[in-house]
Amino acid sequence: AQTVTQSQPEMSVQEAETVTLSCTYDTSESDYYLFWYKQPPSRQMILVIRQEAYKQQNATENRFSVNFQKAAKSFSLKISDSQLGDAAMYFCAYRSAYPNFGNEKLTFGTGTRLTIIP
Amino acid sequence: GAVVSQHPSWVICKSGTSVKIECRSLDFQATTMFWYRQFPKQSLMLMATSNEGSKATYEQGVEKDKFLINHASLTLSTLTVTSAHPEDSSFYICSAREDAYQETQYFGPGTRLLVL
Secondary structure: OOEEEOOOOEEEEEOOOOEEEOOEEEOOOOOEEEEEEEEOOOOOOEEEEEEEOOOOOOOEEOOEEEEEEOOOOEEEEEEOOOOHHHOEEEEEEEEEOOOOOOOOOOEEOOOEEEEEEO | OOOEEEEOOEEEEOOOOOEEEEEEEOOOOOOEEEEEEEOOOOOEEEEEEEEOOOOOEEOOOOOOOOEEEEEEEOOEEEEEEOOOOHHHOEEEEEEEEOOOOOOOOEEOOOEEEEEO
16 A cells, blocks of 8 residues: 655745655555645645656646655655745645556645745 | 535534535536545545445445445535534545546535534
8 A cells, every 4th residue: 555654744934935845655556646735724625736657857836846756755845935825734645547446546645734934 | 727616615513413515526527526534633534435326435444324425427426424423523525536547636625514
């Protein structure tokens, strides 16, 4: 079974600065997807960024980028120019690339609460 | 973008009553919907996977008779908490995916359930 670990329960960053959230995972599969979801106080889960394991290029979405290290099974999220609206709980998630029965679900980490300091 | 709605957004009920939560995909057809439960300051716990037209697949430890899931159409899945008790109080979130080859799940805004 796959596991996702977020070792930082809480992080804080000054507004306009850069912060990196860590995520490691364990899997025996060679092809899979990784995601970062954001859950603000409203508790609406919002997709931030996704990475396909077979792509070596790190995904980027505006101020959000990932550092995907497949061999190390690491998938960190970098937020540049942090804004007050970035304050949220961030969850890392894993999904198998093989949509067979039972492999289609997301496995979430325990989350990192990000605080933005004005 | 893909939008998923949930109704109601919050509900308070008496112990012993049943509560139905609806999850709708508004701008796409969802062959698969997922139901999660989230306790305060914790991660999402998958309860069940629901495929349109077939029985839901429940995760280990989730009572099928307690949490009834119906996915009768490609845009609607319902979760019914039967004979609710205070320990069922939680935040319930649904997500939807267009088909098995679409890896991204889109989440609804969640439903807060409080059982008195």
